[in-house]
Amino acid sequence: MNRGELADFLRRSRTRLAPSDVGLTAGARRRTPGLRREEVAQLAGMSVDYYTRLEQRRGSHPSRQMLNALARALRLTVDERDHLFHLAGEEPPRTGGSSTHVRPGLLLILDRLHDLPAQVLSDWGEVLAQNTMAVALSGEHTGENLVRRYFTDPALRAMVPPEDYETHARAHVAHLRAVVGARPDDPGPAALVAELRASNPHFADLWASHEVAVRHASTKRFLHPVVGTLDLDCEVLLSDGHDQQLIVHSARPGTDTYERLELLRVIGLQDLTPTGGSRG
Template sequence: MNRAELADFLRRSRTRLAPSDVGLTAGARRRTPGLRREEVAQLAGMSVDYYTRLEQRRGSHPSRQMLTALARALRLTADERDHLFHLAGEEPPRAGSPSAHVRPGLLLILDRLHDLPAQVLSDWGEVLAQNTMAVALSGEHTGENLVRRYFTDPAVRAMIPPENYATHARAHVAHLRAVVAARPDDPGPAALVAELRGVSAEFEELWASHEVSVRRAATKRFLHPVVGVLDLDCEVLLSDSHDQQLVVHSARPGTDTYERLELLRVIGVQDLSPTKR
């Protein structure tokens, strides 16, 4: 690990970004160009103290997950991401791995969607990046897999009307089957299928049916614990290589859902649960 070079690269990458480049407001009294350290830490999901120590050449060896988060926070290109990994003494992730790099162009669009829930997914369901509205809608799930969560985490289905369970399950499995067939040499999707066939009888039954489809635009109903029922239009925008998807949820103006989505934007990720005594 080259602490001096890593510190210099992080600092220079931070100072070349404006707050607007990452979806933040500039605010007042910015004496130096670029992002503040606390802003990078917030975007990467780490403590300010840890990030500060990295820039001061005294931080501990960052994990691969932390390096991936820093690459996204600093909007690094694929080459810059690889350089970051090398400075930390790590081999960069290979293409198609769970930590696939989100291109800065997709992140730029994600940052501009201030009032709509949006996230970047790999084609087999890995959550690569979320905006604040997506976190407010369904929680922070960057680094997790949506298909795995749907079949193993009861909290996911708590946000979906019971009459829609089967439709969502079939769509997840049919899309995953299409991905596995398209990329038979990629161990990630195949391993996910093997895992879920072993832990979910529902997944096993659907997999045996051999239905195939790809994720497309749809209307989805969410049961949000604070703002209530949301009927959202879901649009799926594909990257050039079709291995990453920008999924955006929106509501039609004039509807109850439109008003509730605006309320969700105002509330954000505040914890509005009753105070425990």
Template sequence: MNRAELADFLRRSRARLEPSDVGLTAGARRRTPGLRREEVASLAGMSVDYYTRLEQSRGPRPSRQMLTALARALRLTQDERDHLFHLTGEEPPRRETASTHVRPGLLLVLDRLYDTPAQVVTDAGEVLAQNALAKALVGDVMSRPPRDRNLARLFFLDPAARELFPEEDRPFHARGHVAALRAVTAARPDDPEPAALVAELRERSEEFAALWDEHEVSQRYRATKRFRHPVVGLLDLDCEVLLSHEHHQLLVIHSARPGTEAHERLQLLRVVGLQDLSPSGVGGEA
């Protein structure tokens, strides 16, 4: 691990970012350009002390999970992310499979959608990033271990995830998850991760296994979904999905039509914010 080069790269990457680049307000006048250390640490989900030690060439070797979090916090490009991994002696994630690295431009769009729940997921259902309102609506999925961030796994194996939706809507969501995984596994037969997920769900969920055998194939790019929130109540939201073909990533946006009760409740949810009022990190359908 090259601690000196890592420290220099982190400092320079932090200095080139403005608060608005990551969805933050500038606040009081800043003596130096760029983000503060505590802001990067918060975005990456680590302690300020840990991040400070990395910038001072005296920190421990970061885990792969921590490196991925730092790459997202600092809005690194895929080449820059690979460089970050190399500086710590780690092999970068493979590029021939679906990338889990969210491009800086896509993260910027996500941050600007402050009044609309939005998240970035892979086509196989892994949550890669959420904005604040998405966390308020469906829970902070990014706070869970990486294995527990897949929406299909959550829906079929975590009862709390199903509680996000009215009972009569759950068959619709179940079919959507299965049909999407069918499409992904056929499109990327050499990618082991979707195949492993399907094998796990067929073994652990009778519902999934039965739906899989029906061989439905589809990717839903728009729909109307109903969410049950314990504070603001039922929300009827329009779902739009924007697809990045190169990275196999989806930007999922939920919105309410102005003048509707759902719109008023969504505005109330903004006020409620990220208080622990909804099932923590249970996700839901994309």
């Protein structure tokens, strides 16, 4: 681990970004350009003290998960991400399957959607990035797999009206089967299918039905514990390689859901105080 070079790279990557580049409000006048250390720490989901020690050449060896989080927070390109891993003494991710690195341009679009819930997923359900509104809608899930969570976590299923549960379950499985069929040698989706077939009888039954359907635009209902039921239009935007998806939820103006979504936006902003939660 090259602590000096790592510290310099982090510092220079931080100073080249403006708050608006990452979906943050600039606030009071800044004496120096770029993001503050506490803002990078917030975006990466780490403590300010730990990030500060990295920039001061005193930090302990960051985990691979933390390096990926820093790459997202600093909007690094693939080449820059690989350089970050090398400086930390780690081999960059080489899965041979779908990439989990979100392009800076896609993250820029995500950050611009400050009033709508939006997140970037891999085509097999890995949550790669979320904006503030997405966290306010369904919670922090960056780094998790939504298909796995849907079939194993009752709290996530509780966000769906009971009468919609089976529809969502079938859609998850049908889309996952399409992905596995398109990339049979990709270890990630294949391992997820093997895991859920062995551990979840409902998933196993749906998998056996061999339904295939790629995820498209749709309407979804959410049961939010604070603002109530939300009837949201779900748009799916694909990356060039179709292995990543930008999922955007919106409401039609003049509807009750539109007003509730605006209330959710206010609640989400209140939660992102300097002492509040963070986003990866």
